[in-house]
Amino acid sequence: MFGRFLDKFCKGLRILLGVLMGALAVPVAMQVVSRYTGLIPTFLWTEELATFLFIWIVMIGSVVAVWDGTHFDVRITRDAKGPFARLVQDGVVHVAIMVFGALFLFYGIEYAEFGGKQRSVMMRANLMITHISVPIAGGLWLLLSGYRLFETFTAFRSREGTPS
Template sequence: MIGKFLDRFCLGLRVLLGVLMGALSVPVAMQVLSRYTGIIPSFLWTEELATFLFIWIVMIGSVVAVWDGTHFDVRITRDFKSPFLAFLQNGIVHLAIMVFGLLFLFYGIEYAEFGGKQRSVMMRANLMITHISVPIAGGLWMLLAGYRLSQDISTFLGRKGVNT
């Protein structure tokens, strides 16, 4: 039940990513047209908006990658065939993601508060708009990696019970 909810939640994040990518194409196209054709005047706020959108795309994309298991992890050992060693290997990856998620959440709150005291140069937008993405992503990494770890544990225990 929780897995279905999280799966639908991540589907919603994928849709949001598509919308943000479409939105990102507008200021980037405006920048290209203004720089190389002179058809429209040069707007400096388009670069800020593109940066804001890109930050959110990266952070939301990282959350989806944690759910899909497509995040970047470095395997310093080969993939093990032993169920216990494979469980241990995946468990360490999920625990590491949870630790980094905790760090992003904990320090990201202070980072977001710092951003809340600042405004962007061109758009005069409160920078908490982008800074808040860090603790949100960290919290979601912890949640999703924790769920994946619990799946790994129940799979391993279920497999162990069948084999003995």
Template sequence: MFGRLLDGFCKGLRILLGVLMGALAVPVAMQVLSRYTGIIPSYLWTEELATFLFVWIVMIGSVIAVWDGTHFDVRITRNATSPIMELFQNGVVHLAIMLFGALFLIYGFEYAEFGGRQRSVMMRANLMITHISVPIAGGLWMVLSGYRLAQEIALVRGREGAVQ
């Protein structure tokens, strides 16, 4: 039940990611047209907007990568042949993601508060718009990676139960 809820949530994030990617094309296209053609005047706010969108795209993409298991990880041992060793290898990765998620969550609120006291140069937007993405992503990394770890533990328990 909870897995379906998380899967639906991540599907919604994929849709949001597509919308943000489409939205990113607008200020970038405006920048290219103004810089190389002179058709439209040069707008400086487009660079800030592109940066804001890009930050959110990266953070949302990282959350989806944690859910899909497509995030970057380094294996220092060869692939496990037993279910217990596979659980150990994957468990270390999930715990590391959860640890970094906790760090992003804890220190991200301070970072977001710092951004809340600042405004962007051209758009005069509160920088908490982008800074808040850090603790949000960290919390979601913890939840999603914790769920994946619980799934793997349940899978190993199920295999052991079937063997006995």
């Protein structure tokens, strides 16, 4: 049941990613048109807005990638053949993501507070808008990878009980 909730949550994040990608096209198009045609004046805030949107796209995309199992991992050994070796191999990846998630969450809170004391140059927006994405992503990596680790362990336990 919790897995279904997380799956629906990540589907919502995918929709949000699509909206943000569409929104990113607007300031980037304005930058291109103003730079190469001179039809509209150069707006410096468009670059800041594009950066803010891009940061959120990357952080939300990384959360979806952790859920989908498409977040990159480096294999230093061959793919495991047996169930226990597979558990260890996948478990190490999930635990590593959880460690980095915990680090992003822990240090990201201080980073977000630091951003809350600053304003962007052109738009005068509070920089917590982007800085808060770090602890949010870290917390979600921790949660989603923890759930995937639980699933991996549960699958191992169910295979262990069945005769080969």
